[in-house]
Amino acid sequence: MGALLGPVQQRLSPPDYAVALQHGTLVVQLPSARLLDAVGVLKNEFHFDLFLDVTAVDWLPKQPRFEMVYHFYSTQHFTRVRLKTALNESDPTIDSLLSLYGSAAFMERECHDMYGIGFRGNPDLRPILLYEGFVGHPLRKDYPKHQEQPLVPYRK
Amino acid sequence: MVRTSIPIQPVHSKTAAFEYLTTKKDELVGWARKFSLFPYPFVTACCAMEFMAVSSSPYDTDRFGAALPRFSPRQADLLMVVGTVTHKQAPVLYKVYEQMCEPKWVMAFGVCATSGGFYQNYAAVQGIDKIIPVDVYVPGCPPRPETVIDGIMQLQDKIARSRHPIVTKDF
Numbered sequence: 001m002g003a004l005l006g007p008v009q010q011r012l013s014p015p016d017y018a019v020a021l022q023h024g025t026l027v028v029q030l031p032s033a034r035l036l037d038a039v040g041v042l043k044n045e046f047h048f049d050l051f052l053d054v055t056a057v058d059w060l061p062k063q064p065r066f067e068m069v070y071h072f073y074s075t076q077h078f079t080r081v082r083l084k085t086a087l088n089e090s091d092p093t094i095d096s097l098l099s100l101y102g103s104a105a106f107m108e109r110e111c112h113d114m115y116g117i118g119f120r121g122n123p124d125l126r127p128i129l130l131y132e133g134f135v136g137h138p139l140r141k142d143y144p145k146h147q148e149q150p151l152v153p154y155r156k
Numbered sequence: 157m158v159r160t161s162i163p164i165q166p167v168h169s170k171t172a173a174f175e176y177l178t179t180k181k182d183e184l185v186g187w188a189r190k191f192s193l194f195p196y197p198f199v200t201a202c203c204a205m206e207f208m209a210v211s212s213s214p215y216d217t218d219r220f221g222a223a224l225p226r227f228s229p230r231q232a233d234l235l236m237v238v239g240t241v242t243h244k245q246a247p248v249l250y251k252v253y254e255q256m257c258e259p260k261w262v263m264a265f266g267v268c269a270t271s272g273g274f275y276q277n278y279a280a281v282q283g284i285d286k287i288i289p290v291d292v293y294v295p296g297c298p299p300r301p302e303t304v305i306d307g308i309m310q311l312q313d314k315i316a317r318s319r320h321p322i323v324t325k326d327f
Contacts, residue, residue, distance in 0.1 A: 131244045138278040147278060152246040154286045 002026075004046060004077060011041055026081040032068070035085060036095045039070070043100055048072035048081055051101035054108060056087075056115040060141040065089040066117065070097075093118035114139040185320040189233075189259065190312040191221035196232030198252060201239025203266040206298035215301040220308050229255040234311070235288075240268035241281045253288045259320070261291045261311060266298050273297060 002021050008028070009019045017038065018029040030038050042048040052071035059065055070083040087094060096119040097104040108119045109128040116137035119125065127134060131151065136143050199207060210217060217223050226232040229252045241249055253262070264284055267273035270293045272282035284290060291314060294307035 143278070145278075146276060148243060148282070149278070150243055150246065150281070150286075152250045152287050155289070 004079060004081075008042075008046060008081075011045065012038060022082075026079065028081065028083050030083065030085050032085040032087055032094050035068075035070075035083070036097070036100075038083065039072075039097055039100055042072060042081060042083075046074065046081075047076040048074045050075055051097065051103050051107070052080070054097070054104070054111050056111055056117055056139075058115065058139070058141045063089070066092050066115065068094055068117070087117065092116060093120055095119070096121035098122050113137070116140065181322070182318075182320050183316070185322070186316040186318065189320065190315040193220070193222035193234045193261075193308070193311075194224060194226045194232045195222055195234040195236045195263075196227070196229050196252070196256070197225050197236050197238055198249060199236075199238040200241060200245065201266075201268060203238045203268070203298045206296075206301065206304070207236070207238045207265065210301040210304045215305065217305070217308065220305070220312060222308055229253075230257060232256055233260050235260065235262045236265050237262065237269040237284050238265040240273065240275055241284055241287075242279050243281055244279075246281050246287055249284065250287055261315070262288055263307060263311065264290045264293045265304065265307075267295055268297075270295055 005021050016034050020027050050073040052073050054070050057067040064086040066087040068085050072081050108122050111117050112125045113127050113130045264270045269284050272280050292307045292311045296303050
């Protein structure tokens, strides 16, 4: 598990990156502008070839409000890595990983649906789980819990 | 609850054939219709497992004439909504209901179809009766087969007791 800690720490060094082992998983904390560089290094030099998931955390009312969480798996080292980066509420956009992983297209679409995160470089951010015309982003903490947006008019 | 029934008895003790029969039109049509329910299973979620259990031989809904699922709404007269209906799916459910010919009945199978169940959020329709009229609600998560059979029997009673106009004003 921790075998990659040293080499990754050496390659992704401070002050931009903070690499640590948390609960047995490699975790990299980084600024959002360096995401593409870091993922490129992890993919090409450390063989993290499987993109598992991208999601966001809404820390309302804390600032910066959003935290992006990426997970990758290496089919050569049989180990995972987690990338975390913070995003401001005023500009919740981040670089798309579409150039590195084709599977990013759908996962980023879902994240855009639920949290309203913009992905620079993803040309197709249509709703994937929600429907056209849905206003707002339901997994944001300020979305009212019971607010429905029906497509069929309710019976009287 | 008053159960109506069609008295079919031979008029002669010697033969089994009956020669005439007096009844009311609504009772006769209702009696025929309540034993020929053709369900359309609109199955969306885990309640489907219980639907399969109640349809198979140990519980045998064929006893109630409601065994043969029709997978075309044009051929069905009982819409069984089995499972959670989301807002994204609601237009589909509405279209299926509209496509069914009269007479038609609707059963809400399980708490999600009845009231939204524990999905009190942005995604789920809080009961299909917000969209289409429902005749019988079968609660449970999922309902026991006995509950479903009770629901079918209550629906049969309802059909037997209701008016069955042969020519409607729309016809």
